Amino acid sequence: MQAHSPPETANESQLRGRVTRVLETGFRVAVSIMSIGLLLALVQREPLPETMGQPRELVSGLSNADPGSIIGLGIVAIILTPIVSTTAIAWTFYRQGDRRYATISGLVLLILLASIGLSLL
Template sequence: MNAKEKEKDVSDVELAVSRWLRIGVYVSATVIIFGLILFFVRGSSGYQGDAYPNSLPDIVRGIMALRPYAVIMLGIILLILTPVLRVAISVWVFKREGDKLYVGITSIVLVILIVSFLLGKA
């Protein structure tokens, strides 16, 4: 592969990554807006008092019941996961290019992100 083809390949990958990031933001914004519409139509969060969903199972149950706060939380989670998707795509891109050093570094970053989500508490 000559330099021009490699440059075009990198450019195509960058466009694909930016497209995925844009889609992630649009999807999360749509979900959040849907949750806000539900909130304004129903006039409540779907939860008693100042309670809100604070765990993944609570959010899933709330989404199944179309509770506005749960839907909004889903949108926020999708927004947070969008850059994580970018890191995962980067691992694939570096592996495809044969850049072992950056595959290792980016994989470590991805593992740290995933572990922080699993261990984190609000």
């Protein structure tokens, strides 16, 4: 006999759907960018770089279509995906009128952004 979970509320369903979409899209974008970088590196017979390069080097490399920088951008995209998903969670709780969890999710987002900000100082 098939077991059925207690019915999920519309809010829960909306939250789950939104977070899943963000995660899947983030991954697809990151993989697409990295694949382009890898392909370029193969075509140009360039070895992969030892480091990703800091933001300025990354931007400069991207303007020159440098394969290493494109791969670096893909890595940055995957790193940013959980931040986008946390934003989506905070926003969804806020829209659903759940102030407690909108605040908690917003706090998590702030801590994550602070950690990135601190690391780049």
